[in-house]
Amino acid sequence: MDGYDKYAFEPFAVTVDLAVFTIRDGALHVLLVERGQEPYAGRWALPGGFVQPEESAETAARRELAEETGLKDVSGLHLEQLRTYSEPGRDPRMRVVSVAFTALLPDAPEAHGGSDAAKARWTPYDAARNLAFDHDRILADAHERIGAKLEYTCLATRFCPPEFTLGELQQVYETVWGTTLDRPNFRRKVLATPGFVEAVPGGARLTGGRGKPAALYRAGPATTLHPPLLRPTSEGRPA
């Protein structure tokens, strides 16, 4: 960063791209917008936009998140910087450097595509292919990241409503990882981790369920998982 006057530097456009995940009908969904103009007109893409002069990338990402989802309060949502994509050819028009973020939503707000976003839609993760720009790669990186973070953090509760059952929490893991977990073992592990979940004082959920009503829990104060909750058969996993 030395010698600004000695070196020429090119101005870049800086954007943020968001990989916003939620779980809907037991499947992982991601928020996509349909592009209205070239390049990639008609193709789906991750929501995002330019970083404004007086805001950081984090601020821009949270602003875009609010705009695209139409949610009133996005301050409590989990938003995390993923990485920055800066290949020279990633946008055919100009040099764009994009800072990618990942966000987790408890449940999909039905009315999305709030203010200006043309068409925003929750798409099953498995169907979100052939996106514009390098968004396939960004989305894959984001999926890998949240999968890994479920292992050693308490992030899974961010996918859940304020009160949830252990079965719902387990479904978060199974949905993101694409595996099945043993229910008693999952239960033992979660309850043995201090601060992961807390039982809500006098509640059990009766009406909806088919079987025995499940106890309700809410997210605890812990943020990390020690020891971690590793994915099954995760032998040769990428670093």
Place this chain on the structure above:
Amino acid sequence: MDGYDKYAFEPFAVTVDLAVFTIRDGALHVLLVERGQEPYAGRWALPGGFVQPEESAETAARRELAEETGLKDVSGLHLEQLRTYSEPGRDPRMRVVSVAFTALLPDAPEAHGGSDAAKARWTPYDAARNLAFDHDRILADAHERIGAKLEYTCLATRFCPPEFTLGELQQVYETVWGTTLDRPNFRRKVLATPGFVEAVPGGARLTGGRGKPAALYRAGPATTLHPPLLRPTSEGRPA
């Protein structure tokens, strides 16, 4: 990323900053350069520079790494994107967005500050405080990152020369983590992990040592550690 024509966007300067670590005399060292001009003239900073029009941030980081260290071949070195720092006020002159990288060197090349870098110096990590810009924060983030990666990857061998003893490998962990480890247990864990290290066919190291000569190993093909090698007493570690 939709609607380029509808939104104004500000051009940003994009730079890379490098946190380059090595182990020297049993202590963690980081490569710093002394700033020649304002702002922060005379202060130490992380090496870095502008991303050129036709290169990615990764390419720019590797180029800067070669320039600052004076190494002929930096292709084999571990270089990893850390995160991007984009706070509006982080450079008093202009809007600069910086992509930070972390690099690991096996042993410090004595002659550094190769081509144009004014004064580059290996500084003990504990003494690298009060850096220019937000580099204190970047350096702390980088340190936390490599400490965490040692837990679940085979990255530690990147700090070692091509052939090394298990004692040297253990010192990498102890130096980065600032802890001490039990030698037999560390040995058992490393040797029990397939592909972490491989014994070099007929070698033992005799001359330098004071005690019993140690067997030589080289880095194996594995990249991840399952199960991980967790830091001792790492209860409330940040996510």
Place this chain on the structure above:
DNA sequence: CCTTTTATAGTCGTCATGACCATAAAGGGG
């Protein structure tokens, strides 16, 4: 020769975990 130093081998108890089995409490269909 004895001490120091470092490397290497093994032991033992604890804890986490995967693979199960068993029971409880709801709804649905005959």
Place this chain on the structure above:
DNA sequence: CCCCTTTATGGTCATGACGACTATAAAAGG
């Protein structure tokens, strides 16, 4: 009304990983 299905919850058991620790081997130095 009984039985079957479904889901939640409680428990066992064996294995494996790990921390703490002891013991032996092989060098250098006085």
